[in-house]
Amino acid sequence: MSEILRPENPDQLVELVNWAVSEKQPLKVTGSDSKDGLGRPVQAQHTLSLSAFNGIRLYEPEELVLSAGAGTPLSVIRAALQEKGQEMAFEPPDLSVFYGQGNGEGTLGGLLACNLAGPRRIKIGAARDHFLGFSAVTGRGELVKSGGRVVKNVTGYDLSKLLAGSYGTLGIMTEVTLKVLPVAEKLRTVLVYGLEDAQAVSTLSKTLGSPHELSAAAHLPAAAAAGFALPRVSDAGRAVTAVRVEGPEPSAVFRCEALRKELSALGETEELHGKNSQDFWSKVANLQPFIQASDQIVWKVSTAPTAGPGVAARILAQRKGQHYYDWGGGLLWIGFDPAGIDDDGGAAIVREALGEAGGHATLMRAPDALRAAVPVFQPQEAGKAALSSRLKNAFDPSGVLNPGRIYADN
């Protein structure tokens, strides 16, 4: 087991990175290790924990802004926001159960470094869209800052976007600033039963293109719905297609009624209110269908919404698996049972099926050995790969930060 280093302030962190550079000792950068299973396994003797960079530094609800140490547990952030009726609007998923981790749902820095987002992604964006600014120590051992605490800001390059989704390979974030938003007063979910994938996604496309301002749109084929452990979903015995509206009460109620009327032409409909509605979307976000079978290999595929069902059909024709759609069909989750030692986890099948449709496939869950053997993230074409490695070099020329976490040679 590698040694865990726990710097307590930016100065110590700078000193540590300088040491790592001069001694050529790569560092595995972690918040609370909750998403250790996401990305390629990092080969590093030393683990760096940011747990000391903990605490909310600034929270001004009427300014919709929050700054905190990158190592602050998400539970702390969520509790503070909830007290003021606010939230991280991009609906970050809690993948701790999915990854079988017992140490909580992770830290704010970890969430941003993975650029995760839940069902509301289609309406409000991902973590990147709410990330206003940061301080970070680069692989050059320098403390840099970028962005700020205001939403409207075009002063210099938007490095927050670059750090979001960089999996700790460019800089070690110490403090981050987020835009937060009020929680909607009311949410309502409308369910339609028994639609085939293609029909469901085409319905979601049409509904998303209506003025009803959906905040989520998902489709669960019958097998996925069965594992949802929620009344009106797991006991439906059929596929469940779901759309969500949120807003002031009269608006949510009005749109829910209108949607139900429109959708009833397609099949039997139902509504979820209050906690059931909340739980449903948490389960969609937190990958409920893959919780039970914890050894299943799971892929995340992001593609054009209308391409989703075709991609799924091509994959499932070649390997048996379980799937469901979020983001109006543009986010496809697929789980396969593991198949022995030579198994590539379905990488070739998934990436070939994606082919012309465009988009990217990420191996979200698999044993370490498999994640080291096949590309976890979509391989990039040569020009973009070269640019990515020049960017890595601009931040971390010695390659001491999370080497290999995204790409084997980077």
Added chain:
Amino acid sequence: MQMPEPDRGVISRKREIIAALQEILPQESVIYDEDELRAYENDGLTAYRQIPLIVVLPETTDQVSQVLQYCDKNSIKVVPRGAGTSLSGGALPLEDGIVLGLGKFNKILETDFENRCVVTQPGVTNLGITNAVEHAGFYYAPDPSSQIACSIGGNVAENSGGVHCLKYGLTTNNLLGLKVVLIDGSIIEIGGKHLDSEGYDLLGLMTGSEGLLGVVTEVTVRILQKPASARALLLGFETSEAAGDCVAAVIAGGIIPGGMEMMDRPAIHAAEDFVKAGYPLDVDALLIVELDGPPVEVDHLIERVNEIAKTHGAVYNRVSESDEERARFWAGRKAAFPAVGRLSPDYYCMDGTIPRNKLPHVLTRMREMSEHYGLGVVNVFHAGDGNLHPLIMYDANKPGDLEKAEDFGGDILKLCVEVGGVLTGEHGVGVEKRDLMGSMFSEVDLNQQQRVKCAFDPHSLLNPGKVFPQLHRCAELGRMHIHQGQLPFPDIPRF
């Protein structure tokens, strides 16, 4: 404003360069006649002018690639240009550089309603996108004031905002994909019709990079269904403090309006004189709050905002009862700049952002500065997101007035940074705010940004002289100062 020293060698090779560009492009797409070049000598920041060496107007990605490859090999600087509406001098030409105009990239390539996106060439105007999809009830949300003229490629370069970005986001939040040509001529495709990226977020990085990283030749934007209805409220206050408190209370109340704009007394008067929007003239601050959505939601929220306004001292309120009336409310705000243009021979438009609760302090300090410099200032303000647009009135024909206006503007922006805000909210750094970057960023911060530039453009040929106050050579920035022989961090706790 000091620009990089022109390369006399390049200027003396003008003929040869023209000939080479004519090999790549049709004759009429290479402009070198002095009179024709003059049309490109400035952008929306008219205080600065420079006739470029040559202007090229390619019309295919392949042509852009060949032009850039040629310039890279021959060390010729390139200034990309969209519609030329930048207010920060982002497209200000260089004496020894070519301007690469994207005006011929003026076609919408695909409208895809099912996937709610439009694939377009960069020279299409912002409003052109909405025009192409509104028959199906869709629109493109970011709406900078120049939307009739500004190009979507320019919007990407500047990460343009607009009145509605409080609720619907900036350009960066409404983009799905880009095709980009790098200075070495290589073409990369970023994103597409899907969400999020497979590696580093190059889409986010390119957006707002002010033409320093690459030339965009194709853009995929997200389109939205138009809200079913919209209504606006006009609210008058005796002080801008009270108006600011009202804005904070609306947001703290969980309401994110489609738009929320503030005008100060001089702005109200100027706009009312100009367009007769029906604004009250006896208030110190005016708010326009627009709510959109299904009528049942809009009516509900109008009532709530009205109540909040009453408890925060609104002395005037009017709700739009028709779309015409709502348009009239906005007409005054939208005409604020030309309205100020009638009061003063010239005006200088600033663009800082501040934390909203610092507004009273900033306005007071601005009034003091106004007296100090002897120049009037009019304020319009994207109140919802803290983006200020002070308009400084001056007379360019009066010796020293422009310099005074620039110093005044610089002081305002430094004040914005001092209270926790930033130098520019939506107009970009360009040449205008370049020399103020040091008030917001340390040298270490700026060097890191320039290393990003080096990853795209190692010889600094794309739009040099913009954004960064000092240009460093990439080799120098790449050097590492390694602290050999230090003890391994004795004081760092481990467990």
